[in-house]
Amino acid sequence: MLDAARTRTLALVDGLSGAQWLGPRLAIVNPPLWELGHLGWFQEYWCLRRRPDGTVSGSLLPQADALYDSARVAHDSRWDLPLPDAAATLRYLGDVRAAVDERLMHKRGDPGLHYFAQLSALHEEMHAEALTYTRQTLAYPGPAGVTHGIQGGSCPGDAEIAGGPFQLGAKDDGQFVFDNEKWEHAVDVQPFRMARAAVTNAQFAEFVDAGGYGEQRWWDEPGWAWRSGEGATAPLYWRREAGVWLRRHFDREEILAADEPVIHVNWHEAAAWCRWARRRLPTEAEWEFAAATMPGMPGVKRPYPWGDAAPDTPIANLYGNAGRCVPVGALALGDSAWGIRQMIGNVWEWTADWFRPYPGFVRDPYAEYSEPWFGNHKVLRGGCHATGPGLIRNTWRNFYTPDRRDVFAGFRTCAL
Numbered sequence: 001m002l003d004a005a006r007t008r009t010l011a012l013v014d015g016l017s018g019a020q021w022l023g024p025r026l027a028i029v030n031p032p033l034w035e036l037g038h039l040g041w042f043q044e045y046w047c048l049r050r051r052p053d054g055t056v057s058g059s060l061l062p063q064a065d066a067l068y069d070s071a072r073v074a075h076d077s078r079w080d081l082p083l084p085d086a087a088a089t090l091r092y093l094g095d096v097r098a099a100v101d102e103r104l105m106h107k108r109g110d111p112g113l114h115y116f117a118q119l120s121a122l123h124e125e126m127h128a129e130a131l132t133y134t135r136q137t138l139a140y141p142g143p144a145g146v147t148h149g150i151q152g153g154s155c156p157g158d159a160e161i162a163g164g165p166f167q168l169g170a171k172d173d174g175q176f177v178f179d180n181e182k183w184e185h186a187v188d189v190q191p192f193r194m195a196r197a198a199v200t201n202a203q204f205a206e207f208v209d210a211g212g213y214g215e216q217r218w219w220d221e222p223g224w225a226w227r228s229g230e231g232a233t234a235p236l237y238w239r240r241e242a243g244v245w246l247r248r249h250f251d252r253e254e255i256l257a258a259d260e261p262v263i264h265v266n267w268h269e270a271a272a273w274c275r276w277a278r279r280r281l282p283t284e285a286e287w288e289f290a291a292a293t294m295p296g297m298p299g300v301k302r303p304y305p306w307g308d309a310a311p312d313t314p315i316a317n318l319y320g321n322a323g324r325c326v327p328v329g330a331l332a333l334g335d336s337a338w339g340i341r342q343m344i345g346n347v348w349e350w351t352a353d354w355f356r357p358y359p360g361f362v363r364d365p366y367a368e369y370s371e372p373w374f375g376n377h378k379v380l381r382g383g384c385h386a387t388g389p390g391l392i393r394n395t396w397r398n399f400y401t402p403d404r405r406d407v408f409a410g411f412r413t414c415a416l
């Protein structure tokens with residue numbers, strides 16, 4: 001896991017030059033040079049510096065805490081810090097990794113170290129996804145070495161889902177899970193109908209072309225306030241030329257692909273589309289029920305929509321597969337037992353719910369992961385084409401504020 005994450009990190013910063021290492025000061029991205037150093041700091045802090053008695057030893061890098069502690073270094077100050085240059089930052093990452101490997105060799109059976117090594121690998125994978133959408137935000141070239149090549153059209157219609165008693169959340173079976181997934185608890189899911197596919201570009205364009213961004217009746221109050229403040233008239237990166245919708249994909253424009261899922265829409269845009277189309281977003285419980293259960297087998301819950309096997313290329317469009325969105329009709333092998341497609345991979349899916357703790361929530365040692373964000377972020381499920389396959393599962397809860405359009409998010413709907 002550590003190797004896979006690091007290989008990806010290095011590929012993502014390979015080829016950055018000069019001013020690209022810092023980039024513009026934006027609230028939604030980090031300077032890539034800062035983000036790189038932060039990965040080393042995080043790994044060193046949790047795997048090497050924290051002692052059993054709660055004290056913390058010094059860093060290999062002088063002033064590391066003043067530079068890279070994300071909980072303490074104000075976001076808009078990260079462009080002004082005396083950061084080591086790229087070569088020195090990469091040396092720091094390499095030195096930390098070597099020391100972690102050494103410690104893993106000597107403390108092979110230490111469950112604490114294993115937990116924190118996994119945490120640092122997962123943290124690095126999450127930042128890899130963030131670095132990928134940063135490259136999209138900043139119109140840098142897309143990640144190298146990926147080809148599309150996955151066919152599939154649309155995937156219309158709804159699946160009927162029986163509902164019933166359900167255990168929402170992760171089961172305590174010894175696998176790594178984050179605090180916000182703990183633990184499974186009983187909920188009751190009413191019967192519902194869920195779209196077999198995410199909303200496509202073509203479906204979203206109908207709303208745009210019908211003037212949806214200009215009609216207040218489709219937006220709730222915070223959504224309309226966002227739309228008005230932003231002056232939004234279409235999804236981010238869309239541009240109409242000679243009657244054709246174009247979309248910027250990293251550093252180039254392409255014709256909007258009708259059957260690919262709409263991406264880079266925020267929660268407000270998803271909710272407005274739903275109101276216009278007389279649909280609704282699924283709740284978290286509905287999403288997880290549709291992904292994890294099987295018809296006629298109450299009480300059985302699977303880790304992935306297709307079953308128990310970890311994500312593999314023909315099943316889900318995660319990192320290492322297409323490297324971008326594929327049509328919503330592709331990858332039928334990954335269908336859930338209810339016949340719902342691409343619940344994992346391609347685009348993150350906004351849900352109706354605010355991000356809140358499950359009953360009995362207890363924060364994990366990395367206390368800043370979940371708890372500070374409860375109540376003002378919306379939950380997304382399922383991962384996207386830039387999500388590491390080792391990261392995602394049916395119970396995974398991602399969360400962003402409802403105004404974020406820069407992330408790789410789309411949505412799936414349910415019947416009213």
Ligand code: FE
Pocket residue numbers: 038042070123127
């Ligand atoms: Fe971080």
